[in-house]
Amino acid sequence: SSREGWFGHMGRIDAIRLPLLAPDFREREIFCCGPDPFMRAVRGMLDAAGFDMAKYHQESFAAPAVEEIPAPFSPPAEDGAAAAVEAVTPIRFSLSDVDAECVAGQTVLQTARASGVRIPAACEFGLCGTCKVRKVAGDVEMSHNGGILDHEIEDGFILACCSKPLSALEIEA
Template identity: 45%
Template sequence: MDAPVIAAPTGYRLFDPEEDDVLVCRAVREETHDVKTFVFAPRSNRRFAFEPGQFMTFEFEIGGEAIYRCYTLSGTPTRPDTCSITVKRVPGGPVSNWLHDSFRPGMMLKATAPMGEFSWSRHPSAANKYLLLSGGSGVTPMMAMVRSAYDLAEIRDTVFVHAARTPADIVFRDELDMMARRNRSIRVAHVCEADAPHETWTGLRGRLSLPALEALVPDFRTREVFVCGPSPFMAAVRALLGAAGFDMARHHEESFNFEELSGAEQAEVAEATDDMAPAVRTFRIEFAKTRRVVDCPEDLSILEAAKRAGMRLPSSCTKGLCGTCKSKKVSGEVAMTHQGGIRQREIDAGQILICCSKPLSDVVIER
C-alpha cells in the first residue's frame, strides 16, 4: 500500500521553484533542548506535493555567503499548505546554529523542489509490514512516513524504533506516543543510552543490538526496513541485520553527511587514482576565498580533487542531485553532468555543482 503524493486541490498550484523559490517561515517550534522545527509556506498561493521521506535543498544567506544544505522534510504531504524541517544544533555548525539563534517567523529563504528516493512509497512491503530504525536527527524522514500513515488512517503494520542518548533527547516523543495510542497499527519503542538530568530511563537501555531488536520486533526479518541516522549508527544496523540473516534487498538507508566522503565517492576516488594514465591532462583549480589551489585531472570532478587535497567542502549526494555543493564559477570551463540539483538560470549566472563538474581548463571557484 503506497502513501500517495498529495496533489494540489482546485484553485491552488504546486510550489514551483522555477517560478518562485522563496519560502516564508511560519513557525519555529522547540522539540528538545537542542532541536527545533521550522515550518515554511510558499509566499504565493501554492501547495506542496512530495513523498514522505523526501528532502529539499535550502539556500541560507549567512554572513553574506550562500550556504546550501539538504534537510529531510519532517512534515507530511497530507498537510500540503506547509513543509517543515527539524534541525539539531551541531557544535560549530554554521547553519544549525544560525537557524537556532537567528531564524524567526516571517523570515525568508530559498529552496528547491522536494526530491529523493528514501520513502516507503518507493519501496512497498509485500506483507504491508515496516520497521523504521532511526538514531538522533535521523528521526525526521521516519516521522514524515508515520505522520502520513496516521493522517490517512492507514492499516500499515509499522514498528518505529528510535535510539537516543537520553530520554530528554527523544524528538517527537509525545506525538509518537499519541499516534501509537490512537492507531494500533503503529508501534513505537525508544532505546536510550543513559538517564536524563531530571528523568530516570526505565525502558530499554544501551545501544541497539540484535538481542534488543529481537525482543522489540521478533518478526523484523519479515519487514521492509528503513534506516536513518549518523554514519556509525547506520553501519551498526547494517552489520546487525547482516548477522541476523536479513534479506538486505529490503534494507533502505538515508543520510546526509557534509563532513565525510560517501562510500561511492571514496570508491570513485580510489578507482580514479589507480587508473589514472600519464596522458590525462591536469588543470589548476583555485578557490578564491580560501586561497587554496589544487590540481585536478580532467577525469575527476572538482569536488573529488579538492577532498583528495584535504579540503572539506559541503557535499552530500555526489551525483548532481541535491545542490549542496553549488558554487560560483568565476572563470574557466567545466563539463557538468547533473541530475536536477541546479536550475538553468543558476547555470546562466555562473553557478556549477562541483560534485559533477570536471575541468576543461584552469578554473577559479568563488569559495
C-alpha cells in the same frame, strides 16, 4: 551559523508539525522525495494519521549505479612515449587561497576535498544543489540531475559534485 535568520521549522517533519504546516493534509495529494528511511518515516506517519495512501506518491532518491571508475593513470604507451604523465588540470579555490590539481576524471568536489577545501555536499549526484559554487573562470562539463537552474548556470554557478574541468578553473570556495 548558516541558519541565522531562519525562523521557520527545522528538522524532519513529524505528526505534530504536519497538521500545523498543512491543516488540510488529509484532502491533499502528497509527493515525497528523499532517502529511503525518510520516506519510510513519512509513510508511517501518514498511515498512522489515517491518510488515504492512494494519494501518496514518492520518488526514490538513490544514486545511479556508479559506472566503472576510470583508472587515475593512463597506461604507458607501447612505444614508450610520455603517456605515463598524469593528466591534471589546475583549479584555484579563490576564497581558500588554494591552488589544487584535478586529476583526470575527478570532479571539482573531489579535488576540493583532496586539497582541504570545504565545499558542503549532500547527495553527490547533482540533485540537491548543496554543492553549488560560483565559477569565476574556466569551463566545466557538468552532468547534473536538476539541482541547478538554467539562470544559475548562466550566472556562472556549477554543482561541484558533478562538474569536471575542461580547462583551468577558478572557483569561489
